[in-house]
Amino acid sequence: MKYSIFFKSTILFLMVLFLVSCKQAGKSETENQGDHPDDGRPSVSELIKEMDTNADNKLSKSEVHGPLSNDFSKIDTNNDDFLSKEELENAPKPERRGPGNVDNSNNVQKDLEVTVNVDPSLFIKESMLKDIKQEERTLADGTVALCYIITTASQPNEHNMGPWCPTHINDGKDKGGIWFKDDKVYDVDGHFIANLKDFYSDEEWALFREDGSIKVTETQEECEAAARPDVDEKYHNYCVQCLPDYYKEKVSTYVIPVKPMYLENSNSLGGNGIGIAFNGVNFDAAAPTHAILAAHTLAPLDDAGGHVNPHSGYHYHAVTGATKEVKQKDEHAAMLGYALDGFGIYAHKDNSGNANADLDDCNGHYDEDRGYHYHAGAAGSNKILGCLHGVSGSLTVEN
Template sequence: MYRFHRFAGTMSIALVTLPALAHDGELHHIEAFFADANIVSGPSIVDCTLSGGTETTCFSITVKPDPKAYTPGPWCPTSITDTAESGGIWFLDGEIEDVDGAFITRLSEIYGDTNWQLFDPDTGAVRYTGTLEACEAAARPDVDPAYQNYCVQCLPEYVPEEASLTYVIPLHPQMTDAPSPTNRAGSGLAYNGVRLDGPAPVDAILGAYTIAPFDDCGGHVNTHVGYHYHAVTDCLQNAPATTTEVAETDKQIGIAMDGFPIMAHRDDLVDQLDACNGLMVEGAGYRYFAGAPGSNAILGCHVAEVGCTLENGTGVCDASAMARRGPPPAGAGAPPPPAD
């Protein structure tokens, strides 16, 4: 059951990076926050319609899903003798597990199913998707049978060089009566311009005897949104300093699609967080804290109406129309519908 009563009805909540200033002042804070992003255009102030139908003011920013501070990857090891440096990570029982060669050999033991066999027992070579065609065949919801028992990786070079995403996020959150899942527009946007996504469809991936690892930064690639995060690790530790007095232990790593700040994970707050991974902080207002890296939930849900993620970078944001169409289909490149 959602523990939503603790913040419902709090309509005027101060933000860390989006204080109640004139639009020029707000844009200054947003520009500073996304200084490390690979920006194509923006940020700019636009009119928008949020998921609950509220017509309000948002900021729009178009970014390439390419972090400047590091090169994404690796994901799949190529041999069962490979060490952790040759592969990424996977979620297992709420923790992260290195996807090294030894992990590949243990899959049948880990999941209690002898059908797992991602490697050639004679040579020790790991079967992995090494082309765009293989990536697309293995990462779709109905995995091509030819790619069952494969380590699935889609490389950044498979995404067109000109590809970008436009995020339209409310300047001032509009609270809802009940939380909403993060599987339509994603959880939010990290300060480096990389999407903070909803849960990865782990059950669907495992159901096809595939593993689709994340790199050590918690990210992987699909050909629709490019590189994106399903976990927040210490790769986002260089977030810019905030200008509002906050606890020294807090570090903002992103802005949620509903406009609230997303802070780095804190183990000491886990028992205090609501179902959406959020908390009211005295003197600072409501904020989210990213889930533990192995939790497969950067956010548990959104507490306010969300804006839009636009793939073509054009058009007016009407998130209410998107909400009426329902969630996207589940698959390795799209998050699943929420559990009941």
């Protein structure tokens, strides 16, 4: 009897303890739900901390990237060109997708009156590591389609790569590349480096030493420690440059549908390339400037809009007119390459120097000669494309 009473008492105590623990856990989860989503997405506070480069506790168009950039106008309910914490908290939650997967179950393919197939003859033959071939492949949404397989070293032959970082504050613009802010492009010369405190209104910028020499990554090891989102603390306040020779063995393989398939709803850009220039170089999504600027590092582009990272080698974040262009018979902007969905990418401005005012969120529109197609964003926008409106192929990069 004594042991029975003790056993019952123990069970009762454990049940009470369990209920209290569950109640406290539920309370904690409810209290934190608004700031710590349970689906793996960053909280509103984390988003602002990550992207708010000027620390004004709100996000401008130039600061956001990814899905926020695509839905900026929808979230900005007061139309002041900024996203406040309140607006972000009230924004509709994006549908969650698994890594590398696109759920197009409710995304209808739409037949357009004019659809232009990919033309493999436009690619620079000398830039190809293998002959372009056709194969049936599975696309991002599970569709099986006839695709072009394009294999390149992602290194241009129309222009030189670099330079990126000047080595002294007296160096001219011929010693460095370019940088961007608020849709404008700036030459990264010695004067630019010396005045970063004023440029970003931040006294912590100090990329040069007392003798005027600029702190630049000089080896592959230093490049890889600095050219990552979590910049190694040793390379805070450095000008980051990775040289093409570090990764010259990389092979990029593009799978692009021969006939692009337009979708009624767009898909966000992936993190592994968005298209290919005619010289075989990767058009990439927006550069993660929020991460490197937070560490007071600068990773300039060269004058062609490209730089090198350990993952994909040389790639473009901006279009500056340095690559092969295919002129059009009319005044339309010249063609530059293809997006991963097979739709053509054209220059930002037409032959008269005018930009299109009717582009959708992906930087695309339709005409009767080219069908649906994209226009590269302005060089200072850090956005070649905003999203993809077709069923995407893929890019893989291997050593």
